[in-house]
Amino acid sequence: MAHHRPDASFDALPALSDALRIPPSERSFGRQYAQMYDFRLAVLRKRAKEAAMERHASATHVDRLLDIPPRQVCVVTGTFFSALRRKPDVLQDIARDLSLPPPPPRTSYVDAEHDELFFEDQSGRVRLVGEAIRPGSELASKCVTGVVASIVGIETPDGDLEVRHVYFPGLPPPDTAPTTVTGGRIVLASGLRAGEADPKNDLARELLVEWLTGELDASSRDETRRISSLVLAGDSIQRAAWEHVVDPQHQEPNPFAYMDPLLAQLCESLHAVVVMPGAQDPCSAALPQQPLLRTLLPRSSVHDTLHLCTNPTWFSLHGRRILATSGQNVHDLLKYLPDEAQTTDAALCMAASTLEWSHIAPTAPDTLWCYPFKATDALVIRAAPDLYIIGNQDAYATKLVHNVRLILVPSFARTHEVVVLDTETLEPHVMSFHT
Incomplete structure (x- = not known):
């Protein structure tokens, strides 16, 4: 037919x-995964940065997280890392006593009281804070491990980065x-x-x-x-x-x-x-x-x-x-x-x-x-x-x-x-x- x-x-x-x-x-499978993260950031950085700077032209763009200036709104580009307490740990699984049954698989990695969100590039890592990414918010749900983005924010007295806005790379041009x-x-x-x-x-x-x-x-x-x-x-x-x-x-x-x-x-x-x-x-x-x-x-x-x-x-x-x-x-x-x-x-x-x-x-x-x-x-x-x-x-x-x-x-x-x-x-x- x-x-x-x-x-x-x-x-x-x-x-x-x-x-x-x-x-x-x-x-x-003998290679390290760092090359993947480096490539991901390198190939998506430009579009994320352009999306942020288009809306915040007066903000200073900082090329490295370690160079964030104090008390100044800036734009930084990097990769999110979610430090989740319930996230699976391969090393812990290997070290587990084999005589014990494996723990049941988790349906959620979230523990709002203990979880933290970080932003990183090749130079270092900074903790993210702020009302814009409060647990349960729509924006917070998009800031998951491995996502490349540009953040508009300001450094806090504690050395954290207070997030004002987040911009993602978006799709390539049609x-x-x-x-x-x-x-x-x-x-x-x-x-x-x-x-x-x-x-x-x-x-x-x-x-x-x-x-x-x-x-x-x-x-x-x-x-x-x-x-x-x-x-x-x-x-x-x-x-x-x-x-x-x-x-x-x-x-x-x-x-x-x-x-x-x-x-x-x-x-x-x-x-x-x-x-x-x-x-x-x-x-x-x-x-x-x-x-x-x-x-x-x-x-x-x-x-x-x-x-x-x-x-x-x-x-x-x-x-x-x-x-x-x-x-x-x-x-x-x-x-x-x-x-x-x-x-x-x-x-x-x-x-x-x-x-x-x-x-x-x-x-x-x-x-x-x-x-x-x-x-x-x-x-x-x-x-x-x-x-x-x-x-x-x-x-x-x-x-x-x-x-x-x-x-x-x-x-x-x-x-x-x-x-x-x-x-x-x-x-x-x-x-x-x-x-």
Whole structure:
């Protein structure tokens, strides 16, 4: 049926996506992460400084934190560091008595009575104070570890920096090169979790496949004919299921034996099937996660419509530039908020903030695992996307941020929902497969 559908015009955007692919021969975790922070600050400093000086032209810009003048409003550029009492400590985990059970994972790193916020550059570090960044404020929620910004402030008698205003780098300027946008629809899904022992999820997945291939019912075929492609934004396989495949003591069915023919069926029907790894999938946990191995998916891998991508990743469909993640970046950012504040609206705001910060996952490597890049940081946002996808969220949500369509894609295993996007208008709607 693929020839009856609009052409997806898939483009891997190698100029953006290649930096996220790490050849096996080059993978080394022996490097320090300081180079990443230095590069991040160097590449984002100029835009953050310009944003601040544009609004505070009379303020003095100080190149180094150690040179902040006393009793004078100034502009400084650096990187936030959140000293959070409940933040995980890798060294403490290593030193822990192995005879004791590991502590339960924290859902929030926040302890408002003891937490402190610092600002640092290559010259040093200064503690931040002030009403503008009081705990619980909207601005404070954006000042998380690893974010580059320019601060307008004044030194206090105690040597701290009182924050008046904060300015972030913002997205890079939009691409002025002409592009041709073609009509069609993209289905965005995440969290299929094949191998999960849940009959309702199994049935919902089967309904999804039948709908995508036009086999569900005649009334849905007009809509499905407009669908050119499918994006699976992580967690396609349930972790417990694939971990047991290599354990002879367990007799659970192989989840790849289910997922591979499912993907092959979709690849025969659609012009593009984009598969990203996620936290549950069989690949390394560190960002950027590398593509799933084709040897795990032998039947679907023979189709040139299957595109195994990294997480995060860049690609283009119908002429629309797309940035996608499987959700770990936003999940970790939410832990910088109290438990009661971790709502879908907060997740949407955090995702929007990553665009404002021009960085996909600023908390990596501090509280989110990532690869120690040499003299670069591949998670810096180097171009303005048309569409920004965040997978494996608790619920669907969307907003326009500086002409970027931002979409929280719900976990299918939790919600039995996918998102359908019109590529011409960038208008999304939800399709439900509740059983």
